Amino acid sequence: MKLLPQSFTSFKMNSIFIRIFFSITGLVLASVFIVSNISYRNSTDMMINEVKGNNMLLLKQIQESIDREVNFIKSSAMQASLDHRLIKALYISHDDSYYEAELYRDIITYLNSIKVNNDYITNLWVYFNKADIVLGSEGKYDSQLFFSKVCKYNSNINWEEVFHEYSPFHSAGRQEVEYDFTKMPVVMFTKSLPVNEFRPKGTLVVNLDEQFFYKVMEGNKEGKVIINYIIDSDKNIIFTNDKLYQENKEQELARSVLYNTQEIMDSDEGTLDTKFDGKPFTVQYIKSGSNDWTYISITPTGYISRRVNGIRDVTLFVAIMSMIFSVVLTYLLVKRLYSPINDILNYISIVNNKKLDKQKAESKDELKFINRIISYVYNENESLRDSFNKSHPILREKLLNDITGGRVTQERYREIGSDMGIDMPFPLFQIIVFEIDEYGSEVLKRHRKMNLSFVAKIDEIAGEALNENARCYSVQKDESNLVSIINANEMFYEAKGINEYLNKVRDYFVCQHDLTFTIGVGRPYSSMEECSMSFTEALYSLKYKIVKGQNTVIYIDEVKEIAGSIFEYPMEKEKKLVTILKSGDIASANEILLQIFTDNLSKRSMAPEMINNLFNALVGTAIRSIYEMQSSIIKIFGEGIDIYAEMSAKSLVEEKKSYVYFIFKCIASYAGDRKRCQNTKVYEKVKAFVAENYNGELSLERVAEVVQLSPSYLSFIFKEISGTNFVDFINEYRLEKAKDLLKSSSMTVAQVAEAVGYINANSFSKTFKRYIGVSPGQFREM
Template identity: 20%
Template sequence: MKIRLPRRFLYKMILFCLLVGTLPLIFLGVFSYYKASQTIEKKVLQGNMQILTQIHSRVEQVLKNVDNSVTQFVNSSFVNQAMNKPLSVDDFQTVDQLLTDLYYFQTFELGVQNVSLINFNREWILSSGGVSRFDNGKASPKLSEYRSSPLLSAWETENYYDSYISSDDPKGKKYYSVNLVKKVPINSPNPVGLAIARIPTYELNKNLIQNAELGEFLILDRNYQIIAHSDSSMIGEDVSHAPYMGKLIALNSSEGYFEDRQTGISFRKSDYNGWVYISLVSITAMNKESREIGWLTLIITLSSILVICIISYKGSQRMYSPIRKLHTMVADGGGASDRETTDEIESIGHSILHMMQTQTKINNQLQEQIPQLTYFFVLRLFQGELTAREIKDKLPSLNGAGHWKILQVIAVQIDTLETTRYEEKDKDILMYAVNNIVSELIPVHNRLNPIVIGDSLVTLYGTLKEDMDLIKAEVNDLTRKIQKSVGYYLELPISIGISKPYHDFKATQRAYHEALEALKYRVEKGQPLIVSHDEMDSVESNKLSYPVQIEQELLDAVKVLDKERIRPLLHQFMEALTAERMNIKQYELSLVRLLVSIVRFVQDSGQSEVIWTEDEKSLLNQLLELKNLHEIEKWFFDVIIEPIIDHISDSKEDHYTKIIEQVVRIIEENYNKDVTLEMCAASINYHPYYISKVFRSQTGVTFSDYVHKFRMDMAKKWLVDTDMRINEIAKQLGFYNAQNFIRSFRKLEGLTPGRYRELYSKL
């Protein structure tokens, strides 16, 4: 009965994954929101303070330029002289010069709209409107305030009406201006007049409007009256009783920042004229982006937590699955039946402890399997399936193979059983006997266990020696003994292939293929043979000399089904290959080329349904596995060519019909040319002699007679059905002149072409 096991470890795993995944994410979300809020607020405040500094700098730059200009004007000797004159009608030149000087103040850059020069003693006033009489008794209160002020130079705020000032103010009359008031002469204990430069507040407001979207900006004079504001309707209002002004006045600092009732206030106080530059920013509006980031962070965090929960649950189940399976196996085996309340890992731990207690018994069983394990190790080594680490771990247990300096692969193959007393069914027993002989002749400390792979007995030979000449002599001596012993005891011809020497066991697979490739050298040298792969490399690779003419004759013999010529031609082809000194690759290429030519002939002749063999191996693999020229020659005839001949013989009539149809079609398409038997043969890939023989046997006439008769039939048709002249018909039929055509026609029909037309065209 299967035991029902608890799943405590799964629940612990899910809880752990959730805690590890969600807690850092929640912390990161909170931290990100807090940090983003702080950063946005800091950046907005820094930006507003920079804008406020720029406004302060631009406004004071304008004011100082106006101040310097007015100072230079009133300090000029010309003005000082004019202040001592009554400026009557006779002084029009002086007035004109003063007006010209005053006009230069009214520039676009400075924003000055009007400059007035007042002389209290001489009772005249000069402005952009001209010179007029000034009555001290009727002076305005503001002007009287300027006159009695102890300040020699000051910036004052005033409600002012001037018909020359244009504005977009809907009130149309009332304007606020800031006036630079200077006593004349400057620094005199008894000034006789005033110089007043008026700048409308909307000129100062231009510095604020372009930055209005970043906050509420305003400029206050010394009495905390607004002289510039982002909202022009606020100009002139007294804000000294505003909630935030108490804190601002109390701060003894030239600039700073504080908060009051969800409003952030940045300010700068001017040392030049006592004005205050203020920026008001709503903290709620400033934190709007922070809240958006907060919501986005919350959504992302919750989504991530949901994904983490799903992943934690699914991932924990997946990771728990092998533990659960292992735990179930242990429980089903009885190892955990008394521990149902324990954790799965603990239960598995007890089971592992139980397994360790049985390790000695398992080791004893493994010792019995060492021969099989060794066999599979050597097999995988030859097949290149072992890693360097696996080879290094195993070598110390293989008769000191880990200390070998040089290693080579020796491959042994049975050449043939045809001339021996053995049959094919005895091959496995014979390979076992050869294995025993090889194992006895090669010392244990110089080899790994020989194994059978396919048709080859393969062993890895190793030695501690490093002298290559000595090693080569030793290997040659051992292989000769092996070949001689097998021939003596088993009366069996064998060939032995030897690979190049290598230093690394990772090269075993390559050495194995080299040993097998060396055995292919029997194609040229015959058998039995002992050959090293080094000897193959020493063969000069001459330019491939392929017996094309013999191949063509062989194919022609196949086409005409001439078995008596096929065998000698095939033998002649093989002798032509061995007559040239070529390496094994060139032999293989030549044999493959012959196979391809035969296959192409089969396809071109429409005999592609020929089945050569029922063996699963491809024709190419069968060819490359043959060991000598005798086997190759026999294979080509028995497996390849003979089935073709048998198949063609069975379908001979259909084959002849197809040839006749192809030849007739060529004649009909080329009757007006010099059509020949050779041209037809080349077109359908058959020998001219064969085509001639088939054509005559099937039609009863020769090829040339058929062509001649077809042309004459065409001539008779044209003579009766058309008005073509005799010489035109001769030209169309490929005759050199009309006389030849007439003679040929008369010989065949017994009358001339003209007479034939006369007789048959009337019918």
């Protein structure tokens, strides 16, 4: 404290301390006064806007959290609806369901895994129309027992309509469920099964615990009254947390405010200021991006004004305390700043008068201290420079990766680009991704890692292939991808220089390393920040390898023209294909497959996702054919074969087509073999019946009735097996018996005719001569 009186005494001679002190003090006091005044005047607007902003942010967080949960449930429901075990169970009858215990256990385990992965799914179950059973996450139930004892819904739900009318994944609203003798409010979601049939074979039901909504909304925060509602497109309330505010008088008015403002919520989100019963309310809403729900928060704004008055008093108190504190802090700060200056001045004075002893000089030698600091900084700088040179390749690779990801601005590049040895003077930036193909060299397959020299080699090829209008820098992105950043001007693209570069890269690696790449090329952009967009486009192009094949160059402009959003596979064509497969006609089945492939893959372009969906649908047709023949995949393809997994493992269109032809050929061959076996049994049964009844009436209709077939179909399979028609077979059999009787007995021709089943001797004689070539009498004499 001695410094202040001394400074006032020597104010005229040494005014540095005083000038700094009063200057900073005056500036701080003026700033505090101005800020306090402005803060007081604008506090009301700021408070209201802050509340609205925070409430809207909270509402968006609620919407995103709930939509994310609903989308997860929707995704889980879609995956379950495509599960081959569940699809198989849809076609099992009630009687057959007793023999499918293992299948049902697998489905129950699968449903339980979905429930375990989500803490808020109280239960989920599947109703099977044909078997009239329910499979839940805990077991298998008879439908009546399930709805009356296990999972009792207290609301009036028309289950007949739910189970037999097709509906996609949607919310059935809030329900109260008595599950395991515990009542709990839930939000119910339903989805018809299977996906590709409009006559449901079953229904998947998911119940989401209402506590999830309470947790997301979290009730009262910091004394705020925020009443939330979730309503659907029919204005039904799915959920509300108004029970948390039952003691608040304004809560009673909130629902009336909701009903008055529902009709004017016509945009995706918004804020409405309204009054009801003389009290102000702020209504904020946002519509869901994944379903028909609207999220609404209603806030009584009267309490904000009361808080503003409190803020006014606090602001005045803070302003006074800030002034006092600023004076004290300014004094201490200025004193600290002035002390080194004073020491330096004293040091200079002492040095000039040469009155400094060594110890005192060391204690007050600020210049040496500063010199030591400068020396230390210099040495540290040299150490950092050495470290930088050693880390230069890593830093250069990181910069290139950051440029690829769009995380480097033009300004940042100008600061560090030259230090990293990267020169990008041209206005256009383009990303190219090289992806190693599956049939690369054995070394790469074994190690799944690119040789780092490949990066340098690609840059070397680029330096030879690209002209003065372009630069190229490459970096290894991961174990199987390498990225090139092209920086060029417009003249480079007019000359199509990129094609020469890519061709040289491909030729070199094929010749030298037995290695092929599939190359994805993004568009050129006019700023470095947009490199991430070009990189994303290049990766997206590589998805179309399934269409174009490996060892190809795929430009984003090619794949962006592909507009096929759905595949063409009508239900009538699927039914026809199932019927043909069951008949064993592989030629007709191949004709239909060729037509499907032509309509979807040759006449138009399709996205990779739709191509995979088309082939999965064809696999589903094959499985449906197997089940309709009352057979199984094991009987046709053997143990351990999952045709869905085998299809997913095929990465190219031609591989998938070949596998589909193979599946259908196996099914048709199996159907044909089984059909021939059945026809042979019918033929043997007919022969046995004829042998026992050849001497009586043997019409085609009578025999058909015995073997339980139509006469026309019996005639068809009889000719197919024996090579002769039914009438000729009967005549030839009877005539063989007649020949034996003519040779071995003394019976007359008429008696022989009657014995072998002919009505009269005349008819017998004509038939005998037509088949044998001689009359019965002539035959006996031979």
